[in-house]
Amino acid sequence: METVLSIQGLTKNFGKLCAVNSINLEVKRGQVFGMLGPNGSGKTTTLGMLMGVVNPTAGSFSWFGQPPTHQLRKKIGAVLEHPIFYPYLSGQKNLELMAMIKEAPVSNIPKVLELVELADRKNDKYKTYSLGMKQRLAIASALLNDPIVLILDEPTNGLDPMGIAEIREIIKRIASDGKTIILASHLLDEVQKVCSHFAILRKGTLVHSGPVDDVGKGEEKVEVIAFHDDIALLLERFDGTISVKKEDQQFVVKMKEGFHSQDLNRYLFEKGIVATHLLTQKKSLEKQFLEILAEAEHAALIKN
Amino acid sequence: MLHLLKIDLKKLIDYRTFWIICGLYFFTLILGAASGMEFLKWLGRTIEGFGQNININRIPLYHFPDIWQNLAWSAGLLKLGIAIMVVISITNEFTYRTIRQNVIDGLSREQFLISKMLTNLLLSAVSMVLVFLIAVVTGLIYSPVFDYPYGFTGIAFYPAYFLEVFAFLSFALMLGVLLQRSGLTIVLLLNSYLIELIIKENIDNYIPGVVPFFPLESIMNLVPLPFARYAFQEIRDYVTFGSIAIALVWTFLFNYFAYLKLKKSDI
Known part of the structure; x- marks a missing residue:
């Protein structure tokens, strides 16, 4: 697959503070690449360097x-941090100005305004827009030149749930066109819903990168509820069990690799027990994210 | 090049403050030119004996060729008006952070600066043409005769006036890029003459002859004060090569400093 972006040892110091520490990263064509990290982890600084x-x-x-x-940047659509426009110009005029800078055809303007549903407010001054409209205009401006790559930095920041859902829909629609998208966010749910790959930054250091599908691979956890006196013991004895933990009235069985919920179900059934509840816990990106951050924290502590 | 100028004009053309300041500037220019005679009459009334020493009506303020230098010098005072507009235009880019978005969208930092410089050139040119037209009109109204080629003496002050405005706008642009805050920049711009005056007055004792090389002094020297001639004093009524050269060097430096600052800073 064609490489869109390749980063080698990218570093940024602000005085003594190391905002981005020697990052290596590759983004391939067609990926929806999520950049995760707590606030102040260097996401925006990294994107700022990429955009000159x-x-x-x-x-x-x-x-x-x-x-x-700078010529290359014209083919990249980017919105960093928050939308930036001339407040005294209308949405339409702002886009016209951007089209001039990007050398994009003016005929694209109605198209992108339609896409973000701002066509009926295009002649109003930018300063009269609500936050959601500003964000949507920013996305429209990023799409103005039919970009090959789209960079969005916290595109749903400060939006209400409906606005978030709208922006997410727009991103999905763009991604389905085969565009490469780099999405910085601290909203993990969002990244899991739209991204194909992700990377995690912590204090300017890249601590993880890989496909989103890999999240949840490895050992499985199965929730079991069954009304039997010796259930705890029986679960312990199952070949695939690493450990059993009781949470309220349900048991959570940590499974060895290669064992799945159906194996446990069959085992219980053979013992004459019918479970009333049997559920494989899906490992969320949030959990993985917190785990990776905790590991990184731990590693950093040991190092010091 | 033209494309870059168009980009910067696009930012200004729908900006009401721009039109208000430009309107005020040109309005003051016309009003100032029209009221010179009235001002002299007022002087004659207020200052005892003013009219006795010099006959007001015999002062050829608006006669060709005096009008050229008189008006070019007077208009030079008002360049501060457009300079403030330039400061607002550049510092807006920093406060709205639109310079950042311009660069993200694919303008290089040099191109951004060039687009501002081109607007400065255009403003200077428009200003020069306007002052020239006012001079022609008032000259035709007041001059009893126009004798060629004597009537054109001193017309070289118009290119000099153009350089004067452009040099000063470059200075304003540089201050805007360095300070990035409109209020601070305007205050410093207004005070820069006083600051330079204090330095000039004191340095002359130590390094004689250095004064004409000061930045604002060199800009003022392009079109020297003409009115002393009506008090029978000797004045310089021609453009000197030296003054042009010094002002050109400063103009280059102002823009170059702005370029250096833009180049190395994170925006």
Whole structure:
């Protein structure tokens, strides 16, 4: 697969503070790439360097295998942090100005305004827009030049649930067109719902990167409720069991690799027990994220 | 190049403050030109004996060729008005952070600066043409005769006035890029003459002859004060090569400093 973005040892220091510490990363065509990390972990600084507004202290990166130039940036649609527009210009005029800078055809403007459902407010001044409308205009501006890559930084920040759902729909629609999307967010749910790959930053260091589908692989946990006196003992004796934990009235069985819920079900059935509740716990990205961060924290503590 | 100018004009053309300030500037220019004679009459009334020493009506304030330098110098005072507009235009980009979005969208930092410089050039050119037209009109109204080629003496002050405005706008642009805050920049812009005056007055004792090389001094020197000639004093009524050269060097430096600052800072 074609590499869209390749980062080698990218570093940014603000005085003594190391905001981004020697990051290596690759994004391939068609990926929806989520950048996760707590606030202040260096996501926006990294994106700022990729878009030429922050000068890197060290390291390099290339877009489409070429060293970065301003000409290349015209083919990338990006919104960093919050929407930025001229407040005294209307949405339409703001987009016209951007089309001039990006050398995009003006005929794209109605299309993108339609996509984000702002066509009926296009002649109002930007400063009169609500936050949700500002975010949507930002997405429209990023799509103005039919970009090959779309960079969105916290696109749902500060939106109400309906606004979040709307933006998510828009992102999914764009992704289904085969566009590469880089999405920075601290909303894990969002990343899990729309992303194909993700990376986690912590204090400027890359601590994990991989496909979202890998989340939840490995050992399984199965919730069991069955009304039998020796259920705890029987579960312990099952070949696939690593450990059994009682939570309220249900048992959570941690399974060895290669064992699944159906194996446990069959085992119980053979023992003459019918479970009333049997459920494989899905490992959420949130859990994985917290685990990875905790591990990184731990590693950092040991190192010091 | 034209594309970059269009980009910057697009930002200004729907900006009401821009039109208000430009309108005020040109309105003051016309009003100032029209009221010169009235001002002299007022002087004659207020200052005892003013009219006796010099006959007001015999002062050829608006006659060709005096009008050229008189008006170019007077208009030079008002360049502060457009300079404030330039400061607002550049510092807005920092307060709204639109410079950041411009760069993200694919403008290089140099291109961004060039787009601002091109607007400065355009404003200077428009200003020069306007002052020239006012000079022609008032000259035709007041001059009893126009004798060619004597009537054109001093017309070289118009290109000099153009450089004067452009140099000062470059100075304003540089201050805006360095300070990034409109209030602070305007205050410093207004005070820069006083600051330079204090330095000039004190340094002359130590390093004689250095004064004409000061930035604002060099801008003022392009079109020297003409009115002393009506008090029978000697004035310089021609443009000197030296003053042009010094002002050109400063203009280059102002824009170059702005470029350096933009180049190395995170925006």
